[in-house]
Amino acid sequence: MRTFPPYRAQVVAEIPVTTRAEREEALAEAGYNAFNLPASKISIDLLTDSGTGAVSTTQEAAAAGADRSYAGSASFYRFRDALTDLTGYPHILPVHQGRAAERVLFSSVLEPGRISVSNTHFDTTRANVELLGAEALDLPCAEFGDLDSLEPFKGNIDLDALERVLTSGRVGQVLLTITNNGGGGQPVSMANLAAAAKLARAHGVPVFLDAARFAENAWLVIQREEGYRDKTPREVAQEAFSLVDGSVASLKKDGISPMGAFIGLTDPEIAQRCETNLIATEGFRTYGGLGAHDLDRVAKGVQEVLDPHYLAARADEAARLAQLAGDGGVDIVQPPGIHALYLNAGRLLPHLPAARFPGHALACELYLEGGIRCVELGSLYLGTLDEHNELVTPAPFELVRMALPRRVYTQGHYDYVAEILGDIAKNPERVPGYRIIDAPKILRHFNLRMAPAR
Numbered sequence: 001m002r003t004f005p006p007y008r009a010q011v012v013a014e015i016p017v018t019t020r021a022e023r024e025e026a027l028a029e030a031g032y033n034a035f036n037l038p039a040s041k042i043s044i045d046l047l048t049d050s051g052t053g054a055v056s057t058t059q060e061a062a063a064a065g066a067d068r069s070y071a072g073s074a075s076f077y078r079f080r081d082a083l084t085d086l087t088g089y090p091h092i093l094p095v096h097q098g099r100a101a102e103r104v105l106f107s108s109v110l111e112p113g114r115i116s117v118s119n120t121h122f123d124t125t126r127a128n129v130e131l132l133g134a135e136a137l138d139l140p141c142a143e144f145g146d147l148d149s150l151e152p153f154k155g156n157i158d159l160d161a162l163e164r165v166l167t168s169g170r171v172g173q174v175l176l177t178i179t180n181n182g183g184g185g186q187p188v189s190m191a192n193l194a195a196a197a198k199l200a201r202a203h204g205v206p207v208f209l210d211a212a213r214f215a216e217n218a219w220l221v222i223q224r225e226e227g228y229r230d231k232t233p234r235e236v237a238q239e240a241f242s243l244v245d246g247s248v249a250s251l252k253k254d255g256i257s258p259m260g261a262f263i264g265l266t267d268p269e270i271a272q273r274c275e276t277n278l279i280a281t282e283g284f285r286t287y288g289g290l291g292a293h294d295l296d297r298v299a300k301g302v303q304e305v306l307d308p309h310y311l312a313a314r315a316d317e318a319a320r321l322a323q324l325a326g327d328g329g330v331d332i333v334q335p336p337g338i339h340a341l342y343l344n345a346g347r348l349l350p351h352l353p354a355a356r357f358p359g360h361a362l363a364c365e366l367y368l369e370g371g372i373r374c375v376e377l378g379s380l381y382l383g384t385l386d387e388h389n390e391l392v393t394p395a396p397f398e399l400v401r402m403a404l405p406r407r408v409y410t411q412g413h414y415d416y417v418a419e420i421l422g423d424i425a426k427n428p429e430r431v432p433g434y435r436i437i438d439a440p441k442i443l444r445h446f447n448l449r450m451a452p453a454r
């Protein structure tokens with residue numbers, strides 16, 4: 001099928017254009033940490049696909065008509081109806097963003113000493129489990145470990161390992177992340193979802209989705225899984241939601257909203273506990289810490305995101321960038337997903353040992369060469385350090401995530417990104433490694449300061 005993005009720009013934002021000298025100065029001032037860079041010094045921002053999507057005229061019209069009543073606002077009912085229609089859950093709570101939804105749900109189902117099992121917990125998800133004194137256990141499938149494998153569902157959970165841990169009697173919840181952001185943005189098959197849910201139920205354990213990218217997972221199921229080719233993205237997403245006991249989702253991704261999340265539940269008792277917690281910590285049950293305009297943007301966004309023309313064009317955009325990167329000599333985690341490409345920096349920069357952080361080095365080089373911002377997912381983020389901030393245990397892979405904001409950049413922008421990548425790949429040995437100058441103990445990747453190690 002030939003595709004084109006089924007929208008056009010009607011309002012645009014200017015992109016800063018900087019010189020190499022300005023970028024060198026800005027990065028040094030930022031302690032070589034892209035999280036410290038002012039956005040005014042960035043040309044192409046691929047740091048995240050969260051809250052960065054372009055809103056539609058339909059969303060903005062709805063936002064203009066938002067009802068800011070404290071209790072029972074019309075915006076809430078539009079939000080609730082859109083999500084009930086999509087998920088089938090009788091209990092829908094708005095929350096300001098995904099991590100708050102996680103905190104509220106997990107504190108209603110987990111206790112100290114219990115285990116949360118996932119294909120891969122996203123980092124805030126893991127933190128919210130651990131803050132409750134529970135254990136976050138990732139059980140990705142075996143194919144996940146082979147970056148080049150073309151297996152279609154490398155986001156799946158390992159069902160045998162799941163069954164073994166369920167028999168321990170300590171599991172408090174099973175949480176399936178679709179698509180698996182921490183695991184290379186790979187999708188989870190419907191067969192895997194159904195089997196995991198069945199196992200959890202057989203052991204009396206609640207099973208939830210972290211459904212931040214529910215539409216993109218549905219699209220990849222349609223493309224890759226037997227028996228789904230003729231279904232619509234909405235039908236597949238509805239089926240996924242129906243297989244489990246409830247979901248949390250950041251709506252800053254597939255809700256195409258600057259802010260927002262929801263908790264959806266089938267169980268009235270868990271819903272009641274969540275509601276009490278929500279009112280005490282986030283906001284009343286009909287706004288949950290969200291502005292009314294974002295309730296309305298979400299109500300439209302969750303419909304727009306399921307348009308098959310939009311999803312086809314977005315998937316093609318990611319696949320094309322993956323192809324161009326490969327042609328230019330940069331391998332990515334295969335097969336390409338949709339919301340991000342994960343560059344194999346370890347392979348591109350073999351002259352840099354893990355202790356010199358090749359992923360971080362590639363991310364810095366993308367900024368210095370092209371004003372492009374993205375984020376390391378390697379030993380800087382996942383490795384362990386000693387008290388002198390030297391790397392002790394490296395991460396299994398040295399990756400860089402290039403997240404693709406929804407409806408924001410055009411092919412022209414991505415061609416430019418591929419050209420910069422190609423330029424770097426022509427002389428990779430020129431890319432210097434980095435050492436840590438200062439790293440806080442918690443959430444270090446947001447706050448650390450680095451320097452080139454020449």
Ligand code: F0G
Nearest residue numbers: 048049050097098099122181212250252
């Ligand atoms: N779950 C997943 C799978 C996520 O990717 C994120 C956020 C969250 C939960 C938390 O949601 O940001 O609304 O609080 N991911 C962003 C990212 C930050 O860049 O991947 P949030």
